[in-house]
Amino acid sequence: MRPTKLLMIASVCAVTAFLAAPAAAQKTDDDVFNVDLTRSFAGAVLAGRTAEADRDLDTAIELYQKALRLEPTNTDIKQRLMVLLFNNGDFDEGIAIANELKGDPILENVSRLALGIDAIRQREYTRAENLLDYAGVNDLERMVYGLLRAWAYHGDNKPEMARTTIDNLQGPAWYGIFKSFHKAAVEEASGNIDTARRLYTAVITDQNGANTAPDTYIRAAMALAGMESRAGNKQKALDAIATGAAFSTGYAPLKALRERVDAGDPPNADIRNAAEGASAVLFTVGSALNRSGAEDFVSLYLNFAHSLDPNNAATLVMLGSLAENLGKPEEAIEIYRQVPEDSVMHRVSELQLGLNLADLGKTEEAKKHLKNLIDQDPQDMRSYLAYGSVLSDAKAYREMADNYDLAVKAIGVLPNRSHWNIFFQRGIAYERLKEWPKAEPNFERALELFPNQPRVMNYLGYSWIDMNINLDEGMDLIREAVRLRPNDGYVVDSLGWAYYRLGDYDNAVRELERAVELRPGDPTINDHLGDAYWRAGRRLEARFQWERSLTMEPELAEVPKIKQKLDQGLPDISDPVPSAAKSSDDESKRIEKPANGGKKSDLKQTPDAVKASYKVKPGQTLWMIAAEVLGDGNLYPDILRANPSLKGDADLIHPGQIIKLP
Numbered sequence: 238m239r240p241t242k243l244l245m246i247a248s249v250c251a252v253t254a255f256l257a258a259p260a261a262a263q264k265t266d267d268d269v270f271n272v273d274l275t276r277s278f279a280g281a282v283l284a285g286r287t288a289e290a291d292r293d294l295d296t297a298i299e300l301y302q303k304a305l306r307l308e309p310t311n312t313d314i315k316q317r318l319m320v321l322l323f324n325n326g327d328f329d330e331g332i333a334i335a336n337e338l339k340g341d342p343i344l345e346n347v348s349r350l351a352l353g354i355d356a357i358r359q360r361e362y363t364r365a366e367n368l369l370d371y372a373g374v375n376d377l378e379r380m381v382y383g384l385l386r387a388w389a390y391h392g393d394n395k396p397e398m399a400r401t402t403i404d405n406l407q408g409p410a411w412y413g414i415f416k417s418f419h420k421a422a423v424e425e426a427s428g429n430i431d432t433a434r435r436l437y438t439a440v441i442t443d444q445n446g447a448n449t450a451p452d453t454y455i456r457a458a459m460a461l462a463g464m465e466s467r468a469g470n471k472q473k474a475l476d477a478i479a480t481g482a483a484f485s486t487g488y489a490p491l492k493a494l495r496e497r498v499d500a501g502d503p504p505n506a507d508i509r510n511a512a513e514g515a516s517a518v519l520f521t522v523g524s525a526l527n528r529s530g531a532e533d534f535v536s537l538y539l540n541f542a543h544s545l546d547p548n549n550a551a552t553l554v555m556l557g558s559l560a561e562n563l564g565k566p567e568e569a570i571e572i573y574r575q576v577p578e579d580s581v582m583h584r585v586s587e588l589q590l591g592l593n594l595a596d597l598g599k600t601e602e603a604k605k606h607l608k609n610l611i612d613q614d615p616q617d618m619r620s621y622l623a624y625g626s627v628l629s630d631a632k633a634y635r636e637m638a639d640n641y642d643l644a645v646k647a648i649g650v651l652p653n654r655s656h657w658n659i660f661f662q663r664g665i666a667y668e669r670l671k672e673w674p675k676a677e678p679n680f681e682r683a684l685e686l687f688p689n690q691p692r693v694m695n696y697l698g699y700s701w702i703d704m705n706i707n708l709d710e711g712m713d714l715i716r717e718a719v720r721l722r723p724n725d726g727y728v729v730d731s732l733g734w735a736y737y738r739l740g741d742y743d744n745a746v747r748e749l750e751r752a753v754e755l756r757p758g759d760p761t762i763n764d765h766l767g768d769a770y771w772r773a774g775r776r777l778e779a780r781f782q783w784e785r786s787l788t789m790e791p792e793l794a795e796v797p798k799i800k801q802k803l804d805q806g807l808p809d810i811s812d813p814v815p816s817a818a819k820s821s822d823d824e825s826k827r828i829e830k831p832a833n834g835g836k837k838s839d840l841k842q843t844p845d846a847v848k849a850s851y852k853v854k855p856g857q858t859l860w861m862i863a864a865e866v867l868g869d870g871n872l873y874p875d876i877l878r879a880n881p882s883l884k885g886d887a888d889l890i891h892p893g894q895i896i897k898l899p
Contacts (some may be wrong), residue, residue, distance in 0.1 A: 285301045294324065323351065366386060391511050392512075396427050403420050414447070417443070421439075421440060421460070423514065426514060437461035458480055462494055463505075466497075474503070478491055517546075519539070526538075554586055557573045558589070561589070611643075660680075661679065664677070664679030702735045703738065726756030737769050742773040753766050760795070764786040772810070786799055851895070866898055879899040
């Protein structure tokens with residue numbers, strides 16, 4: 238009964254019962270509010286659904302189990318419990334329920350899939366073949382069952398049946414990359430290296446397939462590189478890595494793989510048997526579907542993959558990323574710690590682990606962990622960025638500046654475009670230390686390396702205006718940042734506040750109202766709008782905005798200032814205007830984390846310059862284009878809105894297409 242919502246529902250129900258039943262009037266308040274509502278089936282189900290909505294799977298599972306003890310034959314609750322057990326990584330417990338539900342045609346798709354996976358786990362390949370001989374109800378299910386059945390045939394030493402099963406899969410064009418990848422993996426696991434080489438090469442030269450399933454594309458490049466390296470073909474291995482790196486610039490596991498190939502220490506094959514192959518089916522499909530709103534489905538497939546291949550690093554990293562997205566840093570840390578040390582993805586998991594330690598408030602432990610990663614590889618800029626984000630959160634700006642000084646020293650005299658964020662973050666550190674002569678050159682250097690970077694333009698432009706210098710240039714930078722990021726509430730807030738600082742209150746109100754629409758829950762932006770309203774003579778609205786800001790948990794130092802404004806208003810315009818709180822994209826907050834599983838990141842890659850229109854390159858997704866030209870992949874909906882011909886469907890882009898940029 239941990240979730241707050243659950244306690245609230247329990248309290249409301251208890252009050253209702255108390256008011257409705259005269260006999261209850263003799264009871265004390267404690268008696269009423271201590272009623273265990275989950276003693277009834279309905280109460281347990283209601284509480285379970287509330288816990289499930291709060292993503293508290295342990296509590297939801299416990300409550301559904303309680304409900305089933307009260308009503309053991311309820312099929313709906315059994316199904317819900319089974320899925321939650323699988324999503325929680327409790328595979329064996331889920332299988333026990335799947336066995337009970339296997340005769341129910343309505344529930345067959347999940348229970349049959351789980352039982353087929355379990356049969357492969359147990360090496361009962363004939364049983365797996367029978368269970369997975371299922372047409373499914375849609376194209377996705379048909380492909381998943383077909384590929385899993387092919388791996389069951391491989392485990393049963395029926396290589397020809399495995400090949401034929403994959404070849405006979407008929408479906409939409411997006412089947413292609415999945416079929417080709419798993420045909421290649423079956424051949425490699427069977428020892429047919431020449432055939433596997435040809436098939437892997439076909440995957441990494443299929444740019445349309447890469448657009449469909451980027452993680453599968455990269456996995457194919459890494460599989461080919463590993464296979465060539467184990468065969469002693471070092472240059473071919475490096476060529477495969479270069480192909481993957483061209484598709485995903487700065488992807489850390491490719492760098493780690495290149496270092497191992499150079500050192501003559503190739504990793505083991507990722508897929509060596511039927512269980513690992515079946516796990517790869519579930520991973521490749523789950524990763525392709527990994528997007529906001531599909532977390533439950535993706536989690537189901539990834540946990541199935543994990544049950545088949547518990548040490549697979551790619552699956553573990555993506556499961557950790559899912560836990561982060563759901564606000565579960567403890568669970569994420571536990572998952573990241575399972576990534577094998579000899580994996581090329583181990584360093585990525587260690588960086589994520591350090592950031593999650595900071596999320597838990599374990600700042601000193603996080604600092605020690607991330608500093609150790611810097612010491613291990615001083616050339617890895619992602620480590621400095623991760624460490625710097627923790628220092629920024631802790632407001633340890635002197636340490637933050639020292640960290641980025643070391644990073645710049647490690648870069649040397651020839652920084653490249655990918656280093657813009659190092660200089661940007663160093664500029665922020667010195668600006669927070671009130672050392673503007675050191676801060677300004679870093680912002681300017683960041684813009685030299687990456688012209689038209691919205692975050693840098695916004696920060697530098699606002700800083701100039703806040704100090705009453707370079708006013709025209711500052712406004713130009715902020716306006717351009719807003720043009721490039723019109724739906725970023727923090728950037729729009731900067732423009733509105735710049736107008737406010739210049740005394741242009743009508744324009745300040747207009748922009749700050751728009752910023753509040755974009756970021757309605759931000760206390761600083763609401764506070765700014767209140768100030769602008771006051772100066773524009775709209776004092777009732779000003780007090781309303783300040784009241785709203787107080788309900789949004791502003792920083793403690795701001796609370797007395799807002800209360801004073803509520804009590805006394807702003808000083809007359811002839812009086813000195815109090816120094817404004819900095820609002821430029823709130824860079825004191827953590828930087829974005831490394832991208833694994835589709836998450837946005839400043840640690841991953843650097844975008845190209847923004848243009849008015851853009852020609853889609855082979856293999857690109859709309860997310861990738863947004864990351865390249867807007868600086869943030871999660872801004873891809875802005876591109877969709879700018880291109881009505883796409884009809885809101887990000888999958889309608891194709892190589893060579895000219896699209897408009899917002």
